[in-house]
Amino acid sequence: MTISIYALSIALIPYTTLLLPTNIPIPTSLIQPLIAFISFLLLSTILSHTYDILRRPANPQKYKIIRYRDLPGPRATSLIWGLEKDLYDDSPPGRLLERWSKEYGGAYRFRGVFGAKNITLTTPAALHHVLTTSVYLYPKPLGGRLWLGNLLGQGVLVSEGQVHARQRKQLARAFTPQALRGQHAIFERLAEGVVDAWKSLLARSPSSGEGGEGEGTTIDVQYWANRLSLDAIGLAGFGYSFGSLESAVEGTEQHPLARTFDKLTDSSGTYAAFVLRAVLFVWPGVLRIPSKRTRSIGEVRNSLGGEVKRVRREADQEGKTVIGILEQQAAAEGSGIADEEVEAQIMTLVFAGYETTSTAIAWALYELALHPSSQSELRAQLRLSPDYPLLLDAVIRETLRLHPPVLDLHRMAEQEDLVPLGEGKALWVERGTVVYVPLNVLSNEGREARWNPEQWLVPTEGKERERDIQWAFSDGPRVCIGRAFALGEIRTVVAALLREFEFAPEGEKEVEPFYSFVVRPRVRGERGSTLPLRVRRAA
Structure with a gap:
């Protein structure tokens, strides 16, 4: 999938003018900025996927890879604290973790302070690996x-x-x-x-x-x-x-x-x-x-x-x-x-x-x-x-x-x-x-x-x-x-x-x-x- 997106993005760069809508009149002064914007998006896609490939961990076992964004999890209640304050104020302590684990399973995500990425793990294979x-x-x-x-x-x-x-x-x-x-x-x-x-x-x-x-x-x-x-x-x-x-x-x-x-x-x-x-x-x-x-x-x-x-x-x-x-x-x-x-x-x-x-x-x-x-x-x-x-x-x-x-x-x-x-x-x-x-x-x-x-x-x-x-x-x-x-x-x-x-x-x-x-x-x-x-x- 990544290779397909990579190849398609490269192929489309010379034809960015063809991606402009034909049924909407566009002022001549906006055509060049639009072409530049579309080219930027295509190049960003190329760079993003290249970076993704270069930093991806080795996968000799051929696992199906799940990313952070693919995990379920509760929504943050604060832009600053994420869900950290909810956990801190939880009474009795630990009740939220129990509820979330029942709702989202053995691997779920939640945001911490300033949007920090947190993951909760309870599956045996994951625990054995981490601990x-x-x-x-x-x-x-x-x-x-x-x-x-x-x-x-x-x-x-x-x-x-x-x-x-x-x-x-x-x-x-x-x-x-x-x-x-x-x-x-x-x-x-x-x-x-x-x-x-x-x-x-x-x-x-x-x-x-x-x-x-x-x-x-x-x-x-x-x-x-x-x-x-x-x-x-x-x-x-x-x-x-x-x-x-x-x-x-x-x-x-x-x-x-x-x-x-x-x-x-x-x-x-x-x-x-x-x-x-x-x-x-x-x-x-x-x-x-x-x-x-x-x-x-x-x-x-x-x-x-x-x-x-x-x-x-x-x-x-x-x-x-x-x-x-x-x-x-x-x-x-x-x-x-x-x-x-x-x-x-x-x-x-x-x-x-x-x-x-x-x-x-x-x-x-x-x-x-x-x-x-x-x-x-x-x-x-x-x-x-x-x-x-x-x-x-x-x-x-x-x-x-x-x-x-x-x-x-x-x-x-x-x-x-x-x-x-x-x-x-x-x-x-x-x-x-x-x-x-x-x-x-x-x-x-x-x-x-x-x-x-x-x-x-x-x-x-x-x-x-x-x-x-x-x-x-x-x-x-x-x-x-x-x-x-x-x-x-x-x-x-x-x-x-x-x-x-x-x-x-x-x-x-x-x-x-x-x-x-x-x-x-x-x-x-x-x-x-x-x-x-x-x-x-x-x-």
Whole structure:
């Protein structure tokens, strides 16, 4: 088709006068401009198709090529923001992505800020290509990497290409089953600390009655989950106790690093925050513009850097911590590792590790509070056996399905590429196109919206069973390296709390999800993240 248009355009150029209408009188003064205009159109067609041919990606598989313009998708609601503001304001978060995926299928387009090209992909062939086989051709958007890099340094969350592959390989030894086995005692000790603290709270509460088995008391489980998870990542990650649980019990001030991260991540967002986030994708240079927001990022980075240096000096690296194993391996190989990189990995562990895990714990307890039959059955099974029952894993899987901490991944094509879509088709992705991978959509494909942990108890093939939970942690070479660590912590904490306590919703307070850095719970009408539940001693 392209060759035909190309040849026809060339052939018609000498005969442009024949293309003029004969039934309409045209002034002599307009004939030459019209001829020039028609010639321009024909030449433009030639040049456009020549450029199209020259930059088209190789297609040895002879795919039927689909272009961006051929994809279905929703119309932009704003000339400036496209559909980015709609996604930012979406409530509950992720609902629009679910609706669009149902309406437009496994590959659709939508415009972003200033008309930027965005593509959402959910077909297996496309996901395997973008997240696995060609993962380093689709890095995180530059603006996002610069923002994270300014905060955390060049750790495994920010790095790309060969640097990421090297860092990933170095860290992998710290997350093997053997290495993680030693972390279980840390999770148990911290969970016991929360149990003891809550028993004390119930004992002091007049409504709890003798033994704490009365009406119970209201506890912000998100607050306590945050404190526990921060201590867990500190002790297991680099041998340092933030003392978060201790300060929660005693009512003393939090560790400066904990306060800094909470201030950074526990926010429902402002219009200024949205603008910065949206513009970053198309214009990373916005970070260099002096503003209150960019100054705040610099201040946070300086604060984090100073605290991490102090934490590293005071940390006990004798044990088998994540950073300890990393440094031991580098020393054994004679390669060494720069102080800046070690500190970047520490900040990455704290930033990526504690918040995602703590929100998963909070959402699990919330769903169990809403579904007392599931709660009672799981408690009975936990008390019958010292081992973790299959129902506990089913509850965790169901929680991550309904409440994935991260809604979607963003990747940007670094070059022209053909992405397989299946059925002999491939999508031509132009350089600079942002690819959305909606994890919440993938986690829910083929499943009902209602709470149903029993569905995970149906026997399935091993690989399929693992795949069902995978999407909450991404996939491919960039899959969350702390996946097993997070699941181990969630399992230990939920089991310990459920053996001892019953959970129920708190009166008329309506809990809603909101998107900050992860999808957190909060009471409707409030800004900060809280999850008040009614807690009493279990009979």
